[in-house]
Amino acid sequence: MRLVVQIDKTIISQEFEEKDLENILTWIMNEFNCEPRPLKPHELFRFKLKPKGVAIIYRDNRKIRSRNTWFELRALQALSKFLNLNFYHSVQYSFKSQYITEVDGVSQDRTVMVEVKYTQINQDWINFYIKKKTSLGFDRLIVIAPSFASNLSFPDDVHLFKLEIDWETPRGYYKKLQLPKWTEMLLPKRHVRFFLYNGTWTGNRRKLTKTAKYTPTEKLKKELFDISHRYKIPVKVYYTLARMVNPVSEYFGSGYPMPYLAMVFDVDSQDRQYLVTPNGIVFNDYNKTLENAKLIAEFLESEGYYPKILYSGLKGFHVYGFSNENTVAEISPKEMNRLSRKIGALSDNIHFKSKQGFDLHRIIKLPYSADLSTGTLVVPINEKNKRLEMADKLIPVS
16 A cells, blocks of 8 residues: 655655555644545545645555465465365455455455465464454454564454465476467567466567577466476466567567457446455356357357357456367457447456557467466366366464
8 A cells, every 4th residue: 555645846755565555544634724535546545635635545556466465366266175165255344444455365254364474474463453343343354464573462352364375386387288280389479478376477578589599488388497497387378369560579568469369258247346265266156147148259250260169267258250160360550449349248358448449468368377376277157177176285373
C-alpha cells in the first residue's frame, strides 16, 4: 500500500503494509481536518484535507497482487489437502465499517480465516491478524508463510504453517516437454515472456528458431532452465500473439510487431470467487464459460477454420483457430477485430485494443506450459494429463 499526502505544492509519499493501516488512518484523522471523498480506481481511501489538500491511500500495485495471488492459491490448495476442507479465495469484508478488507482464504463454513504472507511473519503481523480475526468474528485463524520469526506468541485458536513450495514437479514436467509442431511453429518469430515467482517478468534472451543443432522446444527449455538457475521455474509462460521483427527486444517494448496475429480467443470466467478444494480450483460458472468457448469454436468453424479449445491455466479457456489441422491461422489486426466484434462478449479479445486498433503487444499463455498458481496445464481439453500434482508441504509451527 502507499500513502500520498499533498498540501499545496508539498507531496509526501510513503509505502506501508496492511498491518500499519489503522495507525496511518488514525494519524490522518488526528493530524488534519479531513473528510472522506469518493474513491477512484486503485484507491482504498481518499480524504479531502482542509483548507487545501488531499490524502490518498492506494491499494497494492499489480506486481504485488500478481505475486501474492499465485502464492495464496498454492497455499490454500496445500491447506485444503492437509485439512480436507474447501476454502474460498480472496473474500472481502467490511472492517469496523471503516474500509473493505480482504481475507486471503475463508473456509466454506465461514468459521476459519486464512492469511497467507509471501514474506516472513513476525509478532506484529500475528497481532494484526488476531485483531482482524476478532473483528470479523472468525472462530479460528490459520497463517501460512515461507518462514516465521522465532519466539512468536499466539493463542490456541491460531495455527501457523510454514509452506515449502514444490519446484521439482514443474522442473520434471519441462524436462520431458516436447511441444507439438503447431506450437513450435509459433515460437521463432514471437517473443516469449516469463512471469516469475517474485512478481517480476523476464523474456527470452535468444530467438527460438530451429537450427541444425536445436529445435524451438529445446531452445525454449534452455531459456526456462537458465531462468530457474537465477530464480525459480517461471510461474507462468506467455507469448505474443503478433509476430515480431525482433522478438528478443519485445521485452523492452521494441520488438516491432508485424500484422500477423495468431488466431486465439481468450474466454475467462466471470466468477471472481474461486473455491479451492483438495482436487483443485472450482469456479461456479465453469460450464457456462466452457459453453462460451464451444460457441466460439462453432463460429470459427463456420468461418472455415479448424477450432481447438485449450485450458487457459486458471479461470477459463483459449480457443484457437487453425488454417489446417496442423497450423494456427495467422490473421491481420483488421480481421481479428472483425472476428472479435462478431464474437462479442463471449471473448475478452473485444477488449484487446490500442490506439492503433488491436493491441499488437498482447500476450497469452503458451500452449503446453504450466500455470503454477494451480498446476493446470495449458493443453487441449480432451487431453488426459491436465494438471500437475504439486507436492507442496505444510509444516506446523509451534
